[in-house]
Amino acid sequence: MDRRSLIKHAGVAGVLSAGVAPAVHAQAAVRWRMASSFPKTLPTIYGSAEKFAETVKAISGGKFEVSVHAAGELVPAFGVVDALQDNTIEMAQTAPYYFTGKDAIFAFGCAVPFGLTARHMDAWMEHGNGRKLLDAFYAKYNIVSMSAGNTGTQMGGWYRKEIKTVADLKGLKMRLGGGLFGEAMAKLGVVAQNMPAGEVYQALEKGTLDATEFVGPFDDEKLGFSRVAPYYYYPGWWEGGAELEFFINKKAFDALSAENKAIVRAAGAVAARDMTAKYDAQNPGALKRLVAGGTKLKPFSKELMDAGFKASMQVFAEHEAKSPEFKKIHEDMRAFQRDQILWSKFSEWRYDSYIANAKV
Known part of the structure; x- marks a missing residue:
């Protein structure tokens, strides 16, 4: 019996027991x-x-x-x-x-x-x-x-000075990873700069950058940002x-x-x-260590969040006007998001908010 006939009649189990290697091993x-x-x-x-x-x-x-x-x-x-x-x-x-x-x-x-x-x-x-x-x-x-x-x-990034109002963003030189949030931040007066993570620490230390966002506590701790920019804001509304x-x-x-x-x-x-x-x-432990080391953890104000939302919607509208493909993908994502938010209201949000206030 040839190999092809053996596989046909014996099936996978039979082939393996007969010691005939599956096709993937012969590649x-x-x-x-x-x-x-x-x-x-x-x-x-x-x-x-x-x-x-x-x-x-x-x-x-x-x-x-x-x-x-x-x-x-x-x-x-x-x-x-x-x-x-x-x-x-x-x-x-x-x-x-x-x-x-x-x-x-x-x-x-x-x-x-x-x-x-x-x-x-x-x-x-x-x-x-x-x-x-x-x-x-x-x-x-x-x-x-x-x-x-x-x-x-993600977190909202590291800042060399406190950010209390939208006016504090004017002229701020900030490393932003890329994407549409750079355009939104520019509408708020931020001078957006895109650079690899490995170059950011020195730029902050030298003052050629005033702020940076990267990911969150675990990565940010490893990159040492807390040593050169003490204010750590949240949430990163540009990266949910x-x-x-x-x-x-x-x-x-x-x-x-x-x-x-x-x-x-x-x-x-x-x-x-x-x-x-x-x-x-890894993020919870890293956040605890950063705060214990002197990091000043602060939420973005509602004013800043509202300004960011308005600027972002302007950016989306501008791109939709230029690109039907962009508009198609954006509309599809937002429709999906609306359904996900509806479900989350009855599931994780309610559950998490109770657990956060309960003594567990």
């Missing part, structure tokens, strides 16, 4: 390179890329390996989309809103002002229209996407749940076997869940 080895937009010093974000590579290797039995390279090793932090488009690398791990200079639509793959929370983003991307709409857009750049994890709602993405070169992905495509998807799911869980586990 040629696959070697990919992944360029991250983040430094190795951040075990949360960069750790997601490492978790992906570890999982791919483990599932494939070493037949499929992905080497992970920190920002600047293969390509600059903000050069990964160009590298994917040019077929220079097979994969990247990044924050899509870094590339709104190419097209504002990139922001929807990560975070927009007053946008989705982590759970809402996950639901929209995987069971709403989010992934479908964004992959149709990313196809222009030779990209297929998968979640690399979500930071959850920032999604990091695995961008995959479409030609490289299409060339994979069905088994290897399944491995990539499975490894992505493992890495994404790990990142989000890691942030939730």
Whole structure:
């Protein structure tokens, strides 16, 4: 009996017991390179890329390996989309809103002002229209996407001086990661600057920056921002749940076997869940340490939040007027958000607010 006939008559269990290796083991080895937009010093974000590579290797039995390279090793932090488009690398791990200079639509793959929370983003991307709409857009750049994890709602950043009113934002030189919130902050008088995380500390120390936002307590503590900017504000209304993405070169992905495509998807799911869980586990302790060390933790005033909301809605309207595709994606996201908020009112919000006031 030949191999094909054996598989047909014996089934998977019979094939395994007969010692005939499944097709996946007979495939040629696959070697990919992944360029991250983040430094190795951040075990949360960069750790997601490492978790992906570890999982791919483990599932494939070493037949499929992905080497992970920190920002600047293969390509600059903000050069990964160009590298994917040019077929220079097979994969990247990044924050899509870094590339709104190419097209504002990139922001929807990560975070927009007053946008989705982590759970809402996950639901929209995987069971709403989010992934479908964004992959149709990313196809222009030779990209297929998968979640690399979500930071959850971020902090509002570090400031060298206290921010009491909207007037205090005028002329403030602030590092903003990218995306539409830079445009919204500009309407409030902020001079937005985009730079890799590794360059921010020195800029704050030298006074070439007055403020920075990054992620939250765990990452911010590692980057040392509290030593040069004592005021720590919340919430980061521009990042209700920032999604990091695995961008995959479409030609490289299409060339994979069905088994290897399944491995990539499975490894992505493992890495994404790990990142989000890691942030939730590590942020509380880091926040306690920062406050104990002298960090001045302050909420944004309602005046500032209202001003940010108004500016953000103006930015969305401006982009909708220029791009029907932007308008389509934005309207879809907002419709999904409205339903998610409705459900949250009867579930987690009510529950969390009770628990927060109860003695547990």
